[in-house]
Every structure is written in structure tokens, then in C-alpha cells.
Amino acid sequence: MGDREYTRAAYERVEREVTDRGGPSTSAGEQRHREGRGLDPLVDPKCHGVVRISRTFRKQQPDGTWVQQKDPAMLLETRWDTTSSMRDNVDIGFQVLPRLHDLLTKGDHAPLRRYELQIINSIFGDVCDDYVLCRTTAEMDEKIAELMTLMVPCRDGGDATEDPDYGLFAAAYLTWAEIVKFGLKSYDFTITDAPYRGRIDYDQLKRIFGESVIEKVTTNGFKMRSVDLPTTQEIVDDLHKTAHAFALILASEKGSVSECWRELFGEEHVVVLPSMELLPEVQAVIAGLTEATLSLGDVADFLQASNVPKEMATKVKRAVSHIPLGAQAALPNYTSIPKKGAVFGTKNDIVPLDAGVQKRAQIGAGKSNKKPSQWL
């Protein structure tokens, strides 16, 4: 974490490096693998403390207090299936990153403009692959793009069932997001065209996250024993407590895949993607509808402003119209999360020292100048 920011110029620098290297966007990571050096620690789930942390940068003042330097950090994790027909997903994800970032943070209706967006990208294959899961740290600047280039996607078929379960496990139990401590939820997207396994295996857990995985989970605040691991359904139920989690299923797949993910995530949290090319738009619309910065009536205009053709904009709107609208805005602390400039007693405090003053100011700002003559 720090005071760096994502810029288009910084992303383009990374993009030029990828182009100069030649090959797919992950050629750096894949080359490292071919050389026998394994995953880069920055994308290895067992490295960097295992637990991925998203927090806002605070700076200590001479009087010992800590001042929040930016708007509150909002974590968004995207989990990509990179097997078989989805093999190019990470390349697509790399190419559309600037569009995703702009849609989420720029413009009047940008869903996440009141936060500092921090992104984790992860890719999964299945347990037969060299790497079941790659998972970046939470980043807010061009490192988002840099870390994607270090991943090693499967790009192969494997067995028909994939193993996103370990990525879901990481999201539920090996993530610490400050926004959750403030009473809101982060965002989590799984993109796939295949069913999930339904269970996790302790040996695979240790293979992916290291020998101390259970200890890391319990240190992160969850109770777990190696002999009594949660099912994938239990994992997703726990994930829903801390994240607005969605499964995005490619439209071209068989209906049975969507159905199994609906059973796992709930019907309201599964979206059939009209087109992979529109993934950033779909993610942005989902975030906008969840934050209530967009209403359903705004979606078509929002998308057409991003040069999405009208017919496709209508398809996207229909694809997302069933999700829990305004779910973030309905949370009790939605209007009272600490903003840039909030002062805290310690680096890890959740409640600012001036919480009462801030709350009164926010309540005052939201209050209409005109008292309603009739409360309905």
C-alpha cells in the first residue's frame, strides 16, 4: 500500500514492455516457469504472507496520530478461468484493464469513484495443472498490470471440471479488506464456463497456500480445522458475508453450467455474460447497480457513453437486472465511511478520532434544504 496511483501512462509503459517482449501478456511469467524457477512470489498464493491485504494509506503525524491520505480502499478481485476455451482470458483481462479502471473510477456515474480502487487478479486451472491458482497482491497502480504479466495460465484442457474452489477459499478466508471493517463489502467476480469441483482437499490447500494455510486462516479471524474443511458451498456462503460476489458465466456454454453456479452463488449472483469483450462494462454496471450510483434506467446510457452499441447495452442490462440492486447502499455505514483526511489514533484503528464531527457533516451534507411537508 502507498500513495501511488494508477495512471493510463503507467499502464501503457507496462503494455509496451509486453509488446517488446513478444508473445502473450504473461510471457514473463511463463518464461520464468519454463526456466524452472516456479511462480513469481508476487503472484504465488503462498507468498507475501498468504493473506491478501487491502487498506488505505495512512501517514503518521508528528503528534502520533495517523491521517488517511486517500479515499477508503475498495477491493475488487477478479478470478479468471484460464483453461481450454478460456485460455486467453488473462490476456483479455490485461488488455481491458484501462477500460475497467476508467469505467469504475472516472465520470459522474463511476460506481467506485468515492473509493480508492485496489485490484486483485487471480487465475485458476485445475488440480492437474502445474499451478492451480495464481493470485496477485492488492494493488492500486500500474502494478495491477505488471503482476498480471507474471502469471502462468494453464491454457490447456485438463479434466472437464475446473477448480475455482481454491480461489474462492482464498477470497473468503485469506483476504483482509479494510472496507469490510468499515461495514461495507468488497467486490468479487469469478469468470468461467465450467462447473466447480464442490470440495477442497487439504493436500492441495497446502500445495497452493503453503503448510501454514490453516494457521493463516485462523490468524485472519476464522475458525477452521484441517480435518473439517468447509465445502465449496460453505466457502461461498462465507464469501457473501464480506463481498458482493458474482459468478460471470460465458453465454456460449451449456445451460447446466449456469445452473450449477446458480445453486452455489444464488440466482441473484450469477450473470450470464453476453460477450467476453464486454466484461469491464458488465463489472462496472454490476458495481454501479450495487452501489446505487446507477439505476437500471441509467444502464443503457452509461454503456452507450462507453461506445457500447444500443442492442448490446440492452442485452447487458437484461443480463444484470436481477442482481441485488443497491445492496452496498443499503448497508448501515454506507454514508459514514472515513474519507480522505480522517484522523486516527493508531494505524489500525477503524473509527476516526473525529468520527462524530465527520458523521454530523455527512448527515448535514445529505440533508435536503427543504423539509418535506409530508413524510411518506
Next chain:
Amino acid sequence: MEGGPGATRRALSHIKKSNQYLILLPFTKTLTNQYLFVIKSADDKVLSHLHTTFYSRKTMNETVEMLPKKTHSPGVGYEIIKQIGVSDAFTTYACIIRRAGKPDREGILKIANSVAMNGILDREADLLRDMRFESQSIEEEYKEANCGKETFNLNYHFTFPKVQDSFICVEQGGRRINLLSFWNIADTIGELEPLSHIRDRLGCRIDARSSAWILGKLLKTLVFTHSVRVVGVSFDGDNILINRDKHFVALFDWSMAKRATGKLDPKLKAAEIAEVTKSVVYVMGFDPEDGKIRATADLPEEYAVILRRLIEGRESRAVEAHKKFYAVVESLWGRKFHSFTSFTTEKN
């Protein structure tokens, strides 16, 4: 006020800080680069005008982007008459809807009970708007396909309310309000009554021929909703509104309706056909759950047979159900207009 782009931006910046908003209008047709801003207060009172000149569309567009966004359509207002219903998610009022330059008319105001329920009304408004657009498209296609032939209007849009406005009301704690109207089928809210009230509140039952036009229109509604894959609307008698005199039928609340993602399950379609039939059979004085619909003096056996068939879920295609139903109705009574007829239940 008058001014060029610089003065305009300063004025807009000042207006943006206050509780005002603007409407941008072309000033005259002959002077295409002149524009008129009408500045209004939050309660739609005109405060002043700003004449300005933009010499390029780019400049004009950049300035327009600065305009404060009002939370609802300019010129649409409401005045509450009385509360008419409350559910877990929203409260419903009869109201007067005001539209700029048009006569005030009665409508329905739905307000979310809390911010958490805003999404339900958002979804309802969006679906109703989409359905109106779709019904118009179907009407146009139908007319084209039957060009030169004598046809009736399909008028699917008569069966659901029109969204006059849907907005987040800051004054009401950020809750969403839907302003809805049934102006196609009734001049006042009082002309519409829930179907179930005929039996539950008035202690009456309707005759077979009255039930025929009501059920016929409901089956026609299902032809439309199933064709556009909308399911989940309640066909309970409380949610079916009828205009006795003008023979109109509409469904009141669409907040639980949704667009199905794939093909509709035939069982689901059959269940909806059964549900509408049961609601009508109930106000005919029967118990729809026991299936005992007996032929009587005014209820021919053929009509009882088709009603039983629909209730038992033996028709899963609304088009077929509608066709078969009207084949029976026309064979029995023709297409003659029959005034709404009801009896007190002592007359059974």
C-alpha cells in the same frame, strides 16, 4: 441574464452550488448557436432565464455537462390523496400527478419503505418501461403483418401501468418513488377495483359472461408476458384491477415480476394460466381449489369444462389457452358486448 460561454460557466457554477437546476432549450430556430437556459428551483418554480451563445457544439456540450442533474423529470410533480396499501417493501398512495402544461390526473405513487428496498421499485419501473416499448413494437409488427385487413389493436400496454416517473427522492430520505398511471383504462383511480373485492367486500359474484371478458383479457395478458418472458407477476385477485364499465383489466403491482433468463418452463406457464383462472372462478362464487365448477343456468357445461381444464394446468401455452377459451366463448355467446353483471351471493 445574457452572456457568452465564460459568463455562462460562471453562472452555472453559482447555480450548481444552490438547490437549483436547469433546463436547456434551443432559443430560436434561425439562430442555431443561441440557447436558452431555464433555471428552476427544486420544486419546479421558474427563477430566471439565461440567454447565451455557444460558437461550437463542443463548447456547448462541455458546458451542458456542468448542469446539475435533477433527481426527477422536470415538470413532474405529485400531490398525495391517500394511502391505499402497504407491503414489506413499499407503501402505495393514490395521488394527483402533475405534468408541465398538461391537466392534473390521478395516479399511483409507490415509495420504498427504506433505501434497502429501492431496488425493487427500480426493477419494476425498468421492466414496465421495457414492456411498454415491447408492446408497441409488437403492435407495429402486427399491423404490418395484417396490412389491409380489418384488425383490432392488441393494446397489450393497457394491462400494466405506465411509468410517469421513477426517481430517488432526497426529501424522503433517499427512497425511490415510482409514479404510475392507468390513464388508458380509467380517468380516475376510483374507476378501478380489485377483482377479489367483488366477492370479499361486496359479497357478490359475477355471472359467466362477465367472467368471460375478464378471463379473456387476462389470458391475453399472459400471451404477451410469456412472449416477452416476463414471469412472477401476481395474478391474485387483489392484484387484478377491473374497470367494470369500460371492460378493461390490468395488473396493478409488478414489483415481483422479472425477466426469465431462458425459455419458460411449461409448468410455470401452466401454473400462471391456472392462477388467473382461479382468481376469476373465485369471484364467480366457486372454490377454485376444489375443482367443482358446476354448470348452472348461466354457466353452460362447455364453459365449465374449459375453466376446469385451465385450472388443472392442462394448458401450458397461453396462445393456445386464449384461442381455445375464445372458441368456447364465441360458440356460446358470440362477440356481443355484455355489461358487467354481478349478484349478491344469496342469489346463488
